[in-house]
Amino acid sequence: MMKPLRALIIDDELFAREELAQLLEETGQVTVVGKASHAIEGLKLLNQLKPDVAFLDIQMPQITGIELLTMLDPEHRPHIVFVTAYDQYAIQAFEDNAFDYLLKPVDPCRLNKTIQRLEKHGTVQTEIDKIAPAQLEQIPCSGHNRIVIIASHDVEFAYSDLSGVHIQTATQKATSQLTLKVIEDKTPLIRCHRQFLVNIKAIKEIKLLDNGLAEIITLSGHPIPVSRRYLKALKETLGFH
Known part of the structure; x- marks a missing residue:
């Protein structure tokens, strides 16, 4: 049976x-x-x-x-x-x-x-x-005992850790059930580190560090790591070769 x-x-x-x-x-x-x-x-x-x-x-x-x-x-x-x-x-x-x-x-x-x-x-x-939309216009999140719908273009960066996937805007942080892979594939965010995605339009500056590493500072002042693996592609996306 x-x-x-x-x-x-x-x-x-x-x-x-x-x-x-x-x-x-x-x-x-x-x-x-x-x-x-x-x-x-x-x-x-x-x-x-x-x-x-x-x-x-x-x-x-x-x-x-x-x-x-x-x-x-x-x-x-x-x-x-x-x-x-x-x-x-x-x-x-x-x-x-x-x-x-x-x-x-x-x-x-x-x-x-x-x-x-x-x-x-x-x-x-x-x-x-x-029949599914090619891009996600909004990301469903939860935070502080409430459901939050965040517009994709408002996201500064997303990252994963042991407690889940987190979405950060200029003013709020929330946790999402989406995977980083889905967010990467279906929103404008791009990979800058194995555990981080960033919105290109939210980048204020990129600090070049030793050993081929870098750090992004977002418009709201958040630091985001950039690994060697993704630095070249990030610079090319921004028009620096």
Whole structure:
């Protein structure tokens, strides 16, 4: 007997979450390991629980399901099944690209077909980035018991340490569920150190140090290390050869 699929449901409607969870459990082939009421909570649970499949609502406040796709590392992304109210344009886009989707209210027979497809082949994921935005306009963060949405262009730098990935603007610091790799790939920030990304427009000066190292001072006065590996590329980006 096959091991049940581990599923995460991300939907801002309580009734829709509970109904889908019940339908999934009734199949006997799926274990619902988590439910999220918005994309930021969903991102956190995706990273923590690492489900086999995520049932992702498209229309959610602040960050949509499509925007959430952009925040996921393709190498560690679960299978995605979109859940949507009837929208002919959206559905046509999914069908053209062979994405799996469910219409609200979810039909149990249609859901069973989706489960069977997941068990046999998985969903078609190779084309999924076609509908996700190429760049992140905003970065979801948490700080001081609150959720913060920071515009990407306001970020001076981002860095990782043992406690997570941190985002620094001129006026605030917050922690993000995004990986440095996703931030590097999907925002204007560039790598200056294995653990640091910097916004070129936030650089006030670069101090050249001994042994081919350097230090960036941001517009708000924060020092950021620059390693030998990235110094040449940084100088070239700024027009210094």
